[in-house]
Structure formats: C-alpha cells, structure tokens
Amino acid sequence: MSVELPLWRALTGYRVLTLGYALALFGFNYEEYAHPLGGALYMGVLTLWMALTWNRVSSPERCTKRFLAADLTIALAGVLLTTLVDSPARIDGGAATLPSIWTGGAVLGCAIKGGWRWAAVGSTLVALANLVERGSPARDTVHNVLLVWVSSIAIGYIVEVARASERTLARALQIEAATRERERLARDIHDGVLQVLAMVQRRGTALGGEAAELGRMAGEQEIALRTLVAGGLLPARSGTPERYAEDAELAGLAVPTGPAGPVPAPRPPEGPCDVAALLAPHAGPDVSFAGPGTAVLLEAAAAAELAAAVGAALDNVRKHAGDGARAWILLEDEPDAVIVTVRDDGPGIPDGRLADAEREGRMGVALSIRGRLRDLGGSAELLSVPGQGTEVELRVPRGSETGR
Structure with a gap:
C-alpha cells in the first residue's frame, strides 16, 4: 500500500465531516444572517458539489489539478460570499x-497532491480571501491564517519526503530482488557449467592433441564466466595452456561423484520430499551417511536447495581435503528445523582463506552453500581447525521455501 494512501482516505473523511459541521453551524445561526437565503443557496451548492465529488480525493489519480482548482474556487467563493x-x-x-x-480540505488536497509548493499557493489564496472578508487583519484572523498556512505547508513537505522514501524503498527492493536472482543464477552456474568446463579443461590437457586445444578453450570460457559471476573481481588471463590450467586449478571444482560415478542433480517431486532420499546417493567408500530411520520431510524446493548445498560442501571436500580424505553426512530431524552436518578429516581451512577465495571468484561457500541457506531463511555455520578437518552445519527451518 502506498504511504500516502491513508492521507487521501483521511482527507475524504475530513471533507465529509467538515461539511456536516458547516451545515450545522449555518443552520444554528440561520436567523442571524443578513441574507440567509443567499447563504442557504451557497450551502446547497456546496452540498451538491460534495455529493458529486466526495470520492475524488480518495486517490491521487482521481484528484486531478482541474478538480483541485474547482474545489479551491468554491471554497474561496464561500469565504468572499460571507461578506454579502x-x-x-x-x-x-x-x-x-x-x-x-471545510475550506481547509481544499488546501490539504493541494498539499497532498502537489507537495508544499501547491500547499503554499492554496493557503495563501485562502489567507487573502479571509483578510478581504474581515476587512482588516484582526488578531484571530491572522492566527487562523498562519495556522492554515504553516500546517498545510508542513503536511505538503511530509508528503514529499514520504514519496521520496517510498521511491528509495522500491529501488532498494528492486536491487535486492536483482541481487538474489543474480546469486541464484550464479549458484546454478557454479554447480553445473563451471564444473563441467573445469573438468573438460583438465581432461583435455591430460589427453593432449586436439583435446588439449579443446581443453584450453574450455578453460578460457570457464575463467571468463567465473569472472562474470564474481562481479569482475578476477581478471581473465591469457597465454599458454599451462597458464589456463593454473587458472582453472585456482577456480574450478570437481563434478560431484558417488560410488557409481557422477551424482546427477536431484529433481524432487512436488510437495513434501524426503531429504534422506536426496542425500543417500552421496554415500560411498569415502562418504558416510547417517540419518533417522524415518523420512525427513521438507517442501520439495527447500529439500532440493539443501541437497545442493550438501553437494557443494562435498565438492569442496573432494577438491581441497586431498586424496584419501573421508567425509561424514549427518541428517537430524528437529521439531522446528532440519539440520545436516557435513564433516571431513582433511587439513582444514586456514584463517582468511574463505575471504580470499571469494575475492578470487570462487563462490562455492559464499553462494552455493551460504547463499542457498540464506534464501531458505536458514543458516550455514562453518567450523574449521587447521589440521583437524572442517565441519559445515546447515540448518533449514520448517516451512522454508526457495526465494523467501
């Protein structure tokens, strides 16, 4: 809802209530007017005008400049007609x-529609009409004039600030949505395209011949794509195939594998999904999996993202823990959350290495793990002691959905 919409609704109510007050006041003093029929004619016109336009100030689209000019003209005419x-x-x-x-409603309409400048013009015209009606700047008249003038300008200024804040908030939300979409695409690229390109580069270099040239081209595209994902922080390098191999070794990750070969990305069905069924294919000679004896259910989208984060954590184990390193996956089903712990017995992560990796364009932890859990409303805690391995705890609250 727009921040100014409540102001328009309040103005609608103000105009209706003040019309009733003006009619009651005129009826109470009817006999005291010098020409009561003339006053009654004006009050009839004012009542008809309100009956036809009472909802014109319910939204900025209905409250046009032409309407505001007519509304202010009727108010000024009533003030000046009082002298007759x-x-x-x-x-x-x-x-x-x-x-x-009721005259204040016309001024407030100008303030809400056009800000403090329109409010200044409208309140000044009303002030001049009141001074003409009184014939002299009496104390109470000056007091009322200043009150209307200051309050209307203040309200107009507040409306302008509210509109600017609303535009800023809308822009911030757009940037946040774009950033989340960029991170989602970066995770997909990281988990698929980048890993395949890095594998092609390594295999091509090992095979030699035409395959080496194909590997060199794959390495070039992998580095350029990783640079784009990282926001341009890692410049692409050019030169010999050995330099491409060096860059790919710095940036690439292995394709997830299990005991029977590559583990395809799981495609869970719609509705609740068993997380254990998605994590079980990762088990093998070097990876142990343990979980409850019953199904651990999550919404399909959340379960898929959690499984992908576990896969990314295992990729890092295979890549950085060295040959012969073992990993353990522990699945826990808590009343309010699903917790998956991935632990390895590798050398651990040196202090500051994750920050350096992110600057170099390696987004495995930043996007594929922490980014996924953040989008699910959960958390990813990483504990690593040099020489004692690394432990990653992934926590997903119940009811999580992707993109929340």
Whole structure:
C-alpha cells in the first residue's frame, strides 16, 4: 500500500465531516444572517458539489489539478460570499465564514497532491480571501491564517519526503530482488557449467592433441564466466595452456561423484520430499551417511536447495581435503528445523582463506552453500581447525521455501 494512501482516505473523511459541521453551524445561526437565503443557496451548492465529488480525493489519480482548482474556487467563493450574506457586526465579531473549516480540505488536497509548493499557493489564496472578508487583519484572523498556512505547508513537505522514501524503498527492493536472482543464477552456474568446463579443461590437457586445444578453450570460457559471476573481481588471463590450467586449478571444482560415478542433480517431486532420499546417493567408500530411520520431510524446493548445498560442501571436500580424505553426512530431524552436518578429516581451512577465495571468484561457500541457506531463511555455520578437518552445519527451518 502506498504511504500516502491513508492521507487521501483521511482527507475524504475530513471533507465529509467538515461539511456536516458547516451545515450545522449555518443552520444554528440561520436567523442571524443578513441574507440567509443567499447563504442557504451557497450551502446547497456546496452540498451538491460534495455529493458529486466526495470520492475524488480518495486517490491521487482521481484528484486531478482541474478538480483541485474547482474545489479551491468554491471554497474561496464561500469565504468572499460571507461578506454579502452576513451582517458586518457578526463579521467583526469573528463569526465563521460560510464554508467554515471545510475550506481547509481544499488546501490539504493541494498539499497532498502537489507537495508544499501547491500547499503554499492554496493557503495563501485562502489567507487573502479571509483578510478581504474581515476587512482588516484582526488578531484571530491572522492566527487562523498562519495556522492554515504553516500546517498545510508542513503536511505538503511530509508528503514529499514520504514519496521520496517510498521511491528509495522500491529501488532498494528492486536491487535486492536483482541481487538474489543474480546469486541464484550464479549458484546454478557454479554447480553445473563451471564444473563441467573445469573438468573438460583438465581432461583435455591430460589427453593432449586436439583435446588439449579443446581443453584450453574450455578453460578460457570457464575463467571468463567465473569472472562474470564474481562481479569482475578476477581478471581473465591469457597465454599458454599451462597458464589456463593454473587458472582453472585456482577456480574450478570437481563434478560431484558417488560410488557409481557422477551424482546427477536431484529433481524432487512436488510437495513434501524426503531429504534422506536426496542425500543417500552421496554415500560411498569415502562418504558416510547417517540419518533417522524415518523420512525427513521438507517442501520439495527447500529439500532440493539443501541437497545442493550438501553437494557443494562435498565438492569442496573432494577438491581441497586431498586424496584419501573421508567425509561424514549427518541428517537430524528437529521439531522446528532440519539440520545436516557435513564433516571431513582433511587439513582444514586456514584463517582468511574463505575471504580470499571469494575475492578470487570462487563462490562455492559464499553462494552455493551460504547463499542457498540464506534464501531458505536458514543458516550455514562453518567450523574449521587447521589440521583437524572442517565441519559445515546447515540448518533449514520448517516451512522454508526457495526465494523467501
């Protein structure tokens, strides 16, 4: 809902209530007017105008400039007409004008529609009309004029600030949505395209011949794509195939594998999904999996993202823990969350290495693990002691959905 929409609704109510007040005030003092029929004619016109336009100030689209000009004209006409239908004694005594405080609605409409500048113009015109009606700048008249002038300009300024804040918030939300989409695409690229390109580069270099040239081209594209994903922080390098191999070794990750070969990305069905069924294919000679004896259910999208984060953690184990390193996956089913712990017995991660890897364009932990869990409303805690391995705890709250 727009921040100014409540102001338009309040203005609609103000106009209706102040019309009732003006009619009651006129009826109460009817006999005291010098020409009560003229006043009654104006009040009839004002009532008809309100009956036809009461909802014109319910939204900025309906409240047009032409309507505001007509509304303000009717208010000014009522103020000036008071000098003709009321007695000089009552006017000098400070009697209310025919439209009374209904006039403020016209000024407030200008303030909400056009900001403090329109409010200044409208309140100035009302102030001049009131001074003409009184014939002299009496103390109470000056007091009322200043009150309307200051309050309308203040409201107009507040409306302008509210609109600017709303635009800023909308822009921030757009940037946040674009950033989340960029991270999602980066995770997909990281888990698929980048790993395949890195594998082609390594296999091509090992085979030699034409395959080496194909591997060199794959390495070039892998580095350029990783640079794009990382936001341009890692410049692409050019030169010999050995330099491409060096860059690919710095940036690439292995394709997830199990005891029977590559583990395809799971495609869970719609509705609740058993997380254990998605994690079980990772088990093998070097990876142990343990979980409850019953199904651990999550929404399909959340379960798929959790399984992908586990796969990314295992990729890092295979890549960085060295040959012969073992990994353990522990699945826990808590009342309010699903927890998956991935632990290895590798050399651990040196202090500051994750920050350096992110600057180099290696987004395995930043996007494929932490980014996924953040989008699910969960958390990814990483504990690593040099020489004692690494432990990653992934926590997904119940009811999580991708993109939340």
